[in-house]
Amino acid sequence: MNLSTTHLTLRDCPLNSYTVVDLSLRRRIRKRRMDEPSHDATQAERRQRFLAEASVELLVHAQQGDDVALDVLCQRYIPLLQRWASGRLPNRARDLLETSDVVQETVIRTVRNVKNFEVRRDGALLAYLRQGVMNRIRDEARRVGRKPVEIDLPDAPVERDRGPSPLDALIGRESVAIYERALARLKPLDREAVIARVEMGMSFEQVAAAIGKASANTARMTVNRALVRLAEEMAHDS
Template sequence: MDTDSSVELIRRAQSGDEDALGQLFERHLPDLRRWAHGRLPQFARDLADTHDLVQDAMKRTVMNFTRFEYRGEGALRAYLHQAVVNQVYDHVRRVGRRPLQGDLEEGLADGGRSPLEAAIDGQTRERFEAAMAQLAVDDQQAVRARLEQGLSYDEIATLVGKPSADAARMAVARAVKRLATLMAATSGQA
C-alpha cells in the first residue's frame, strides 16, 4: 500500500474531497469486512449482515474524519477498526434488547448460556469497561489496539507514538497490568 498516496488521500478527504474519501474506504473496506466478521457474536451475525455494520461504521467515520490525525498506515487502520468496534458494540447492545423471535420447541434443551453465565459475562464486561475508563488515554489505546483490534506492536508503536515495537510491547504489558489491577479492585467491591 502506498503510504504517500494515503497521506494525500487523507489530506484531500479532510478538506472535503468525497472522491478521496471514497478511495480510502475502497482501499480499507475489504480488510475491515473480514476483520469485523470474526468480531460479531454468532447470534448477532444471524440478525445483521457484517457488511451493513461496516458500511454504517464508515458513514459515522465520514462525519468525524476531520478530527483524525494521520500517524501512519497503522494509525489509519486502528482508527477505522475502532469505528467498526464501536458499531459492533452498538449493534450487540441493540440486538440484546430485542425479544427472541419464535418459540422454542417443547422438550428441546437450550444449548446456550445459562442466565447466570450471561450475568457473569455482563458483569465482567462492565468491570472491564469501568476499569478501561480509569486508564490514561494512551493506555486505553494500547489495550484496545492489541486486545480488540489485534494490531501488531509495530502498528501500536505508530498509533501511540512509541519509538519501537518493543516499547509498544512494554506499554501494552504495563497497561494490561494496570487494567487487571483496576478490575480486581472493582470485583473486590462487589
C-alpha cells in the same frame, strides 16, 4: 440519522478487494464491481499510495469524497472489526444479523460523522470504530431480545434472553462488564493499546504505528503497562 455534520453521501464501502466473511455481501460487492467502470491508472496509483498512509490521513480524503481512500479504510478495518464482533455478538444476534453489515455500516457512519480532532491517531480511530460496532451490537442485542425469532437450531438450548456472547461465555457477563468499564476509564493511549493488541490482535509493529510508538518493542511495553493498569482498574471494580 443525523446527517447535518456531513456533506457526504456515502452509502456503502465503494469497492473491492477486502475479504469479508459474509457471502451475500461478497456477492453484492462482486456485482457492484462488474457494474462499475474499471479503475483508471490514477486510482490505482492513489490506492498504492493510500495503502501506506495512516488511517487518520485517509479519513480526511474519504470525508472529502475520495472513494479510494474510503475503500482502503474499509479494507483495513472491516475484516478486523468483523472478527472482533464475532466474539462480541450474542449467539442469537449473530445468527440473525449479518455481522459484516453491522461492521460496514458502522465504518461508513463513523467515517461520515467522526470529527478529525477526535481521532488524531489510527489507534484512536480503531477504538472509535470498535465503540461504534459495540453500540450497534447492543442495539441489535436489545432488538433481538425483544423480538421472538424462529431459529433453526433444533438441538441447541434456546436462550430465553439474548444469550451470551462468546466473550460472556468465556469470562462471564459480569466480568465483561467490569472489563468494559475499566477499559473506558483508562487513558486514551492505554485504551487504544489494549484494543489494538488484545482485542484486534494487531502485531506489535502495527500497534506501534497505531499508537505512535517508535518500535514494536516500545509498543509492547506500552501494551503491557496498559494491561496492568486495566487489571488494577478491574480489581477496584470487582
